[in-house]
Amino acid sequence: MIYKLGTIRSSHEGFEHLAQLWSDAALLFSRQLELDLSECEFFDANMAAPLGAVLALVADKFNRIEIVRVRPAIENVLRRNGFLTNYGYKAEEDSGRTTLPFARFQLDDERLFADYLKRQLEGKGIPRMTEGVGKVSQQSIFEVFQNSVTHSESRLGIFVCGQFYPHEQRLNITIADAGVGIRSKVRAYLGSEISSGDAICWALQGGNTTRTGRRPGGVGLKFLHDFVERNHGKMQIVSGDGFYEHGKGCGTLGLAELPGATVNLEIHTADTQSYRLDSEITAENIF
Amino acid sequence: MPETITQEIVVRAFDVIGSPLGVSSDDGQKVHDKIAPLLREGRKVSLSFDRIETIISAFLNAAIGQLYGEFPEEKIRELFSVKDMSPEDLALLKRVVDNAKLYFKNRPQFDQAWQEELGREE
Numbered sequence: 001m002i003y004k005l006g007t008i009r010s011s012h013e014g015f016e017h018l019a020q021l022w023s024d025a026a027l028l029f030s031r032q033l034e035l036d037l038s039e040c041e042f043f044d045a046n047m048a049a050p051l052g053a054v055l056a057l058v059a060d061k062f063n064r065i066e067i068v069r070v071r072p073a074i075e076n077v078l079r080r081n082g083f084l085t086n087y088g089y090k091a092e093e094d095s096g097r098t099t100l101p102f103a104r105f106q107l108d109d110e111r112l113f114a115d116y117l118k119r120q121l122e123g124k125g126i127p128r129m130t131e132g133v134g135k136v137s138q139q140s141i142f143e144v145f146q147n148s149v150t151h152s153e154s155r156l157g158i159f160v161c162g163q164f165y166p167h168e169q170r171l172n173i174t175i176a177d178a179g180v181g182i183r184s185k186v187r188a189y190l191g192s193e194i195s196s197g198d199a200i201c202w203a204l205q206g207g208n209t210t211r212t213g214r215r216p217g218g219v220g221l222k223f224l225h226d227f228v229e230r231n232h233g234k235m236q237i238v239s240g241d242g243f244y245e246h247g248k249g250c251g252t253l254g255l256a257e258l259p260g261a262t263v264n265l266e267i268h269t270a271d272t273q274s275y276r277l278d279s280e281i282t283a284e285n286i287f
Numbered sequence: 288m289p290e291t292i293t294q295e296i297v298v299r300a301f302d303v304i305g306s307p308l309g310v311s312s313d314d315g316q317k318v319h320d321k322i323a324p325l326l327r328e329g330r331k332v333s334l335s336f337d338r339i340e341t342i343i344s345a346f347l348n349a350a351i352g353q354l355y356g357e358f359p360e361e362k363i364r365e366l367f368s369v370k371d372m373s374p375e376d377l378a379l380l381k382r383v384v385d386n387a388k389l390y391f392k393n394r395p396q397f398d399q400a401w402q403e404e405l406g407r408e409e
């Protein structure tokens with residue numbers, strides 16, 4: 001099968017294109033997928049994460065994948081972040097050190113992810129942030145990763161990729177999984193036929209969690225939401241046919257569904273705000 | 288000489304998890320499993336975050352949040368404390384504690400309220 005992938009930006013349309021790819025390739029079994037990028041005019045580097053998740057699902061069905069006819073500028077970006085080296089392309093040195101390379105982690109690789117993040121964030125804007133926002137940014141990224149670990153059931157792992165834009169002082173990082181998706185977890189928990197968009201909104205409400213055991217949940221996504229709001233950053237969550245963007249609410253992606261769940265974070269690294277508590281909370285009166 | 292029950296025991300999170308990163312539920316569980324038996328014995332426990340660089344809510348939910356399902360609030364206030372936390376981490380802990388109190392008190396009500404919200408939209 002030859003599939004022509006369109007332009008992939010961190011946008012509703014970009015995610016729609018990836019969902020359409022999965023929709024068309026999902027039934028392939030022990031065949032070949034030739035992903036033709038000749039019509040892809042732009043590719044946001046961080047979007048390699050959800051593309052990686054989709055292609056891992058395709059490969060899991062014994063299909064061979066080739067990525068062909070990549071425009072030079074896009075090839076350069078996707079070789080520098082290491083994505084294309086998974087498909088037979090030579091690695092390209094990231095001399096500007098602006099990429100957070102494409103990486104795939106297993107669900108129990110939390111320590112490996114921590115090492116990756118620490119190594120990759122050095123010299124990429126976070127140290128230039130005030131100590132508080134740098135710390136909260138890292139917490140936010142770990143929250144997203146841990147959310148996938150806890151909820152995704154993604155046996156193919158978790159896919160991470162990012163890009164730092166020094167002139168614009170922003171960092172984009174995307175974490176995608178190839179798991180069961182948010183809707184199925186929320187439906188099973190609530191016992192109702194909730195849509196993907198509503199399921200994402202439900203999960204974003206403080207206190208809402210599909211956890212039922214002794215460990216409470218329902219803080220992480222609300223924490224993320226509040227951080228993005230204060231940082232004037234951006235957050236998109238895509239799962240199934242649900243699409244959420246901070247400030248725009250929850251809606252539908254389109255006719256096709258993106259497997260698993262993807263969280264795309266854009267952090268303003270020039271943020272100098274304090275992320276401490278407004279009120280006088282101390283270790284003595286917190287409980 | 289055996290310790291008296293009034294002596295405060297310091298549990299150092301770094302030593303329990305062997306890392307400056309409290310970024311997983313499993314590591315939080317390890318910390319919880321050190322704290323809970325001591326509280327059950329009526330001992331005073333102080334959890335130190337010295338040398339811990341990053342913590343997330345899942346870690347705190349497992350380490351501290353679930354204590355609210357096992358002990359009355361008054362008992363936790365009387366016996367348990369934290370120290371060596373940055374103001375940002377205290378802010379996150381405050382969210383976790385407030386959420387845990389509600390989680391164990393109002394679990395069915397949370398879900399009922401959402402079901403009603405969905406019902407109104409349909």
